[in-house]
Amino acid sequence: MRKVNLIIILLLIRWYSYAQDPHFSQFFASPLTINPANTGNFSGSLRAALNSRTQMPEFNNAYATKTLSLDAPILKKYIKDDDKLSVGLLILSDQSGNKLLNDNNIAASVSYSKALDENANHSIAVGFQVNYSMYRFDPLKANFEDQLRAGGFTGSTAELILGNNFTKNTTDINAGLLYTGSTSDNNIFYLGASYYHFAKPTVGFITPTYFTNSRINMHGGAYFSLSNAASLHTSFQYQKQGLTNELIIGGAFSYYLGTENGLELYAGLWSRIKESMIPYVGLEWNHIRAGFTYDVGGTNTISSSASYQASEISLIYILDTKSKAFKLKCPKF
Numbered sequence: 001m002r003k004v005n006l007i008i009i010l011l012l013i014r015w016y017s018y019a020q021d022p023h024f025s026q027f028f029a030s031p032l033t034i035n036p037a038n039t040g041n042f043s044g045s046l047r048a049a050l051n052s053r054t055q056m057p058e059f060n061n062a063y064a065t066k067t068l069s070l071d072a073p074i075l076k077k078y079i080k081d082d083d084k085l086s087v088g089l090l091i092l093s094d095q096s097g098n099k100l101l102n103d104n105n106i107a108a109s110v111s112y113s114k115a116l117d118e119n120a121n122h123s124i125a126v127g128f129q130v131n132y133s134m135y136r137f138d139p140l141k142a143n144f145e146d147q148l149r150a151g152g153f154t155g156s157t158a159e160l161i162l163g164n165n166f167t168k169n170t171t172d173i174n175a176g177l178l179y180t181g182s183t184s185d186n187n188i189f190y191l192g193a194s195y196y197h198f199a200k201p202t203v204g205f206i207t208p209t210y211f212t213n214s215r216i217n218m219h220g221g222a223y224f225s226l227s228n229a230a231s232l233h234t235s236f237q238y239q240k241q242g243l244t245n246e247l248i249i250g251g252a253f254s255y256y257l258g259t260e261n262g263l264e265l266y267a268g269l270w271s272r273i274k275e276s277m278i279p280y281v282g283l284e285w286n287h288i289r290a291g292f293t294y295d296v297g298g299t300n301t302i303s304s305s306a307s308y309q310a311s312e313i314s315l316i317y318i319l320d321t322k323s324k325a326f327k328l329k330c331p332k333f
Contacts (some may be wrong), residue, residue, distance in 0.1 A: 022065040022094040028235045028333040029314035034092040035194040036127030037178035039111035040086020042321035046072045055310040067092045072253040082115035107131040122181040128173040137166035170201035190331040191220035213242035224331035228258045247273040
């Protein structure tokens with residue numbers, strides 16, 4: 001019976017963990033997790049992004065996801081003035097069940113952006129990404145039936161699982177396209193599509209193992225300058241992986257205060273359709289933008305539970321010392 005229960009537990013962990021990849025409500029602030037073609041597509045010479053998402057912490061810290069990414073254009077002297085070659089590095093850590101299950105990833109990406117007109121107002125970018133994943137199940141953080149005592153799970157277990165090493169490493173390939181356009185200095189719009197898990201690596205620590213479902217991602221958005229100080233940022237993202245899909249759509253207004261440090265305030269709202277509302281506040285200064293969201297559950301969904309919580313913090317820094325060297329218009333997220 002203990003073996004049967006253990007198998008069920010492991011299968012459930014695998015199912016819940018791989019029904020969909022880790023994802024962010026602030027997808028617009030996590031460019032390298034939604035499309036490899038986003039690599040280097042910004043106005044500047046270096047971009048660093050940090051994201052942290054905590055979901056359902058009251059359920060034994062159910063899900064915690066963190067990313068760190070760096071990307072930059074390279075070989076400017078050898079690339080046409082209207083084009084751009086860029087590389088990026090992404091580190092992602094996803095932990096479930098208070099670190100019972102750990103999924104650590106490191107990904108390298110490359111993209112090439114090609115101007116479609118002589119003024120470089122329109123461009124197309126193609127990107128590729130190679131991802132190395134390290135999965136680990138920590139049985140020392142698991143509780144078993146024979147540990148249960150009157151005071152809780154305080155006893156020792158006779159499960160033989162504690163002598164096993166549940167680790168698995170896989171390699172995968174992702175790719176994407178991104179179109180960016182502009183009709184004036186007051187607007188920029190973009191539309192992208194990406195496909196994840198070309199290699200379809202197997203997952204699971206027990207027999208049988210399962211192939212990772214491919215993930216299709218479509219995203220886009222637009223930037224509009226409303227005045228010398230105000231602007232509007234809109235964006236959407238649609239993802240489908242296996243039987244799971246989601247659509248997030250919304251936007252934010254920004255207002256430039258004109259201070260010495262270039263202080264700009266952001267406020268907006270996104271909606272995860274049929275699931276939650278996502279209020280957003282942000283602050284930008286000295287080429288640094290910080291954002292915060294908190295998912296507010298809708299009615300008749302699991303997210304409407306009082307125990308459901310999902311909060312995110314994002315931080316993006318862009319070094320723009322060489323931004324004027326590139327003619328290409330870039331998305332403004």
